[in-house]
Amino acid sequence: MLLSALRRGAIRATCVVAGGVSLSEEYPVFTREEISKRDGKRGATWVTYKDQVYDITEFVNAHPGGAQKIKLAAGASVEPFWRIYKQHLDPAVDIQEILAPMRVGTLDASDFAKETTMTKEKKEDDPYRDEPERHPALTVHTAEPCNAEAPVAMLGDPYITPTELWYVRNHHPVPLDDGDAHKFSVTTDNGAEVSLSVADLKKNYSKTTVTATMQCSGNRRGHMNQYGKTSGTAWGSGAASTAEWAGVPLRVVVADLLFKDKSAPLTAAKALGAKHVIFEAKDDMQASVPVEKALSELGDCMLAYEMNGQPIPRDHGGPLRAIVPGYAGVRNVKWVQRVKLSSDEAEGAWQRGMNYKAMPSHWRTKQDLQGVDFSALPSIHELPVQCAFSSPAPGDALPIDEDSVEVKGWALGSAGRSIHRVEVSADGGETWVEADLEEGLDQPYGRAWAWTTWSAEVPVGEGPVELVARAHDLGGGAMPRTPADVWNIRGLNNNSWPVARLERSNNV
């Protein structure tokens, strides 16, 4: 199909003037509203690039980066995606040569002007007036505060999730960023307090990095709802992303600022009576992690100021974020302004309320929660072994005569464990194919904080195809069969087998 598209291009390229500049007057004009209806769901797939409109229907399956990825731009502009996949803009690639044959129109001039100069008008008293711009490929569950899911098709490929595509999980408006001038303090219960700035952190300590996959403990809650209604954002599998974080190990900073003997900060902290390290954020959120995780030599906790080689953007906790690899996203506190060694857990909803608590399956209704002392329940910390599909997506069409399907995804062991294997079934779990593990296999023992990507070519019979997958980690961790096996009313830690039913179709 790529060949035929290129061949068509060779013919129709004669319509394009020298230098690749299009003559918009040759094409009919479409509004954005008209274009957005050509989203490939029922019929043609159109995209725009600058003010040019393209019919990519036949090109979708020939897209070298995969059909799933190009479909993200269906009915919209490719430009936000090309900012991430910069090969499209490589001067060595004559993108116009590929695009020109598919051109069908020109974007309405006033829509084009609006899109290129768009700024959302916000009133001065709107607490959300300073929200950062977000990538259109995110699936927004709530806009204010922003809870938005990464595009599932892009998770794991590339291995490091481009920062713009990272899932966003905010509780409040995003604080303004004062960069290196941002001050934070490190304190203890008995009154020790040292203040420093991000600039001090950069100047006084060597920079180290940790590559970690972060996951909201509510990731895949939406899949749990299919078994029984839960409360909270109905995330798909896109509340997970991977970054390379850079900053200073928490234990190094704590030892340096608080203890004479710098060699054993965990022992020193315990001697002080500290049991938890609390992170307080600029948006008044706070959460804590046990000192064993925060300060041990194997916990890899970090005060991070860079994400994927750049200062951490505001949406992801810039200028300073606590990184707690292997723990629920909520413990990786953003906009850190205080690090507190404490005999108690953090105060507040994110630590003591019902939102991040492990609960039994028989609490099924709000009535069951009446009278429960949530502060007495254990907080969610480590997440269980997990895996998800990046492609195909549930509901995708599979040609009627296809006898196998290529399946891709990611898997993450529990709390730093390596992935042992991933298995994929096309018949709902009757027969299994072992997937090829790809990137992420070379992580250190017990500290495999980031996902391992995988792919499998899975034979399919005639009739309906129900893909399921299961990952096993090196601690013997296995994923339970159905959401019923792990259901809880808050919809946390759903690591049941992911499911994707495909539609057989003549028209693929």
Next chain:
Amino acid sequence: MLLSALRRGAIRATCVVAGGVSLSEEYPVFTREEISKRDGKRGATWVTYKDQVYDITEFVNAHPGGAQKIKLAAGASVEPFWRIYKQHLDPAVDIQEILAPMRVGTLDASDFAKETTMTKEKKEDDPYRDEPERHPALTVHTAEPCNAEAPVAMLGDPYITPTELWYVRNHHPVPLDDGDAHKFSVTTDNGAEVSLSVADLKKNYSKTTVTATMQCSGNRRGHMNQYGKTSGTAWGSGAASTAEWAGVPLRVVVADLLFKDKSAPLTAAKALGAKHVIFEAKDDMQASVPVEKALSELGDCMLAYEMNGQPIPRDHGGPLRAIVPGYAGVRNVKWVQRVKLSSDEAEGAWQRGMNYKAMPSHWRTKQDLQGVDFSALPSIHELPVQCAFSSPAPGDALPIDEDSVEVKGWALGSAGRSIHRVEVSADGGETWVEADLEEGLDQPYGRAWAWTTWSAEVPVGEGPVELVARAHDLGGGAMPRTPADVWNIRGLNNNSWPVARLERSNNV
């Protein structure tokens, strides 16, 4: 039933002469063979105490320690059990008053003499001539080398498994024990070697303790065979036991003997290029664990010389055993004579062969294993979340009119994680009751190395009762539904839901 037994006792006690000494000539004489047929499986349950024979059929369900426990002595002597449950021998309890009414006979004098003086005759060239004596309540899978299962009904009650009842997993004849004179060495790849004795260990370092449940990675392999045949000993759930170990933290010994800076032995070992700590045993077995586990401040690895307050018996690794909490039993090497910091894993079958390797589920036959490089597969280290029933046992009778059943058992989180909850179902997993967690809840965060015991009163409907249970740990670890979900040809790490079908009966 207790009352009726006691009432009968009050009447029949008139047959017993003052002072509780029985007159054996009043009773018929039975051989051990005759008595052993009265094991309660089809009809009466008899036991012996000294040379006296008792019919305890009606007392079984009234036994204050539970029916499961007294049944262990059915057809045999109660004395090995009373050595463990010493309350039977408490002078304040007149045990004869309870026993006398149930007396039905006298043990044949020559059988009695044989049992009290029994020593197995062994030839001088028999490598198994010096095996220790073992408790009759163990279920022996193979006698030489000894592979014997703890009595499932006694696991968790008492919380610490009495040493005599511990499961035994040996690969060879048990080495002789030279006690405190036993020498061992600590070495590195670059030629450092320090030798010391157990006496030196006791003298030079403070004694610390760790309470840990040990489990063979083949525990519950027998249950996996019900789905598909595996290779290896078909253990039930009794290849698990709990002890309080005492000795010296491995990191303390290693730091003291090998490193100038004693504060960070893991860092120092890594600087030497060490990636594993190998334990070599006196029986030529060896196994290793990653340095991260062996030497970290949270791994709690130990060179132990005491088990439950006594020198470690020969069967369990005395005089010196490596304790690696949360890891498969095989890594807790017995009879340690060398501790080796190494850039490589241990040599030999227990580390590099197929016996303790994680394998995919689609290797189903010996053919599938042909040509596999087992040394390239990952070794089993940490074990997954697990639970088991201690009572009732599969096949136990349940009175036809009973509308609930009391279920007891133990649960163990993966690699030091606390148990969050245990759920029990009497209808194969349709409806669940949350169990009460009993002992083991107060273990430190991330270091809950020993099991948590539980009990539940589970309502049952009419008809067949299929008990299943599932435990969840605080790392989100869940147990898979069926052996199919975790099956592997070596039958390792089976943590699928345990199952016990009960028989409805009129005669309970």
